[in-house]
Amino acid sequence: MKKMLICLAAAVLFSACSNNRDGARPPMMGWNSWNAYMVDISDSIIMNAADMMIAKGLKEAGYDHVNIDDGYFGYRDSLGYMVPHPVRFPNGMKHVPEYIHSLGMKAGIYSDAGHNTCGSNYNKDPHGLGAGLWQHEIQDAERYFNDWGFDFIKIDWCGGSKLGLDVEQRYMRIREIIDSVANKPIDINVCRWRYPGTWVSKVGSSWRVSGDIRPNWPSICDMINKNLYLSAYAGGGHYNDMDMMVVGYNGGKDSAFWEDSYGSNFGLTFDEEEAHFTMWCAMSSPLLIGCDLTYIPQETIDIITNPELVAINQDRLGLQAHVIQHDGEGYVLAKDIEKRHTGPRAVTLYNPSDSALTFTIPAEAVGFAGGMTVRDLNERRDLGTCEVIEMTLPAHYAKLLRVEGKRTDIQVYEAEWAYVQDFTRVRQKEITKYETYPGASCNAVATSVGGRAEGNLQWRDVYMGKGGRYAVSVLCAAAPGTEIVLTVNGKEHRTAVTAEGLNPVNFMADFKRGVNVVTVGNPEVMIPVVDCIRIISTK
Ligand code: GLA
DSSP, X not given: OOOOOBSOOTTSOOOOOOOOGGGOOOOOEEEESHHHHTTOOOHHHHHHHHHHHHHTTTTTTTOOEEEOXXXXXXXXXXXXXXXXXXXXXXXXXXXXXXXXXXXXXXXXXXXXXXXXXXXXXXXXXXXXTTOSSTTOHHHHHIIIIIISOOOEEEEEOHHHHHTTOOHXXXXXXXXXXXXXXXXXXXXXXXXXXXXXXXXXXXXXXXXXXXXXXXXXXXXXHHHHHHHTTOGGGOBTTBEEEOOOBOOXXXXXXXXXXXXXXXXXSOOOOHHHHHHHHHHHHHTTOOEEEOSOGGGOOHHHHHHHTOHHHHHHHTOTTOOOOEEEEEETTEEEEEEEOSSTTTSOEEEEEEEOSSSOEEXXXXXXXXXXXXXXXXXXXXXXXXXXXXXXXXXXXXXXXXXXXXXXXXEOSOEEEEGGGSBOTTOOSSSOSSOOEEEEOTTSGGGEEEXXXXXXXXXXXXXXEEEESSOEEEEEEEEEEOOTTOEEEEEETTEEEEEEOOSSSSEEEEEXXXXXXXXXXXXXXXXXXXXXXXXXXXXXXXX
């Protein structure tokens, strides 16, 4: 009989950075001026923020970027070079990144891929007209990186969109120019407000997956939903950006501003802030603080400097957690940490709902056979060993666990974890999507798979402890007679669908010891629905 230990009953809450493997950098941590100040920034505001990063222990916790957003633009001089706003930056710009550097931090700046910035439109800042990179790419790169010394640039899309530019060509071109002009490597954030396409890893160390975040719980959930099925596109030092963290407004000076904008639907409780931070860590989003640091409450600082949560965000593998269980309104996400395939996993419980939820998570769902050793990273304490994690989370809450154990032989790979070469949310063509699908495993599937080679699902990291022949079952729905094409390390296998509805289509295939690449689809025919694949040893 299976032994079931309860790791923790309803006791849950009512109540440093390492370098990535392969030299891949972890998500950026720091502060950005936009949410607290919008275009009303100045050199003293930015330098004060830098001071606060040190004084409040944020830099020590890993927050090492101070990023200037929209609002610093003045005008272009007779040669076309940008001059900062004469009132907001009366002493020019150079001394600001210099100051930030002198404190041991990095400095970021902002621009637009097109002619005008977003602030010139939405915030009626006339200085943002003509301030974007359009037709000034070389001059701006010289000025921002070589003359002024910035290390990072966030590149917005309001102007690019207005000019009707092709998003991929435009950002690729900007990347090329920056690389050829800047006298040091420059990080780019692509701010296109949707997942732009797999090309974006060649341009950005991060890219926004949504429009602008708002300081309320529904907005947090919206950001998480937009990123739930994008884990395949993060990794190797490139990350899905869920936008700045809207923490630290409780009682802060900014409250009045936000209250004007959002009325009663403003602000997060400290539990919600913790849930927000926990999810940004689990999903390896950049961690950029957006509030006025002078007034940031100590409770918020304690949440966002929890070293065990920060370590999950900054983990050396640089992976984004994916959904391994989704029952009712709760989600469980997991990712390998520290050591791929055979090491511990970070398991995240997420309750977006308005009431308490009990999670029951068997070891197999996490990928372990038998006992798991569990540590609660939010509370920083060991919970013991169990075969089933059972935990109750209050409404609007999330929790990260570090779980260790022996990995299982049966492997399930969900379609919504798979990489699709031409996946994009920018073009609105009928191409592969990840969607919720009641009754499917984890309640989600990929739809419109294949029909072209770039539309097949690809799992690039299917790890086998032993090489040999395995049974592979592809759970999918397509018209009877449709051939499902499975490839394992390039070797093709075909089996026809025999029945209507969501059914397993079975294969036998050889796998090698270590990492295998598996694809499912059919380059000629579209498969309407793929749920998951199961790989089972035949011995
Ligand atoms: C857009 C971006 C924001 C911010 C503003 C600046 O809305 O998404 O993050 O940079 O522009 O105008």
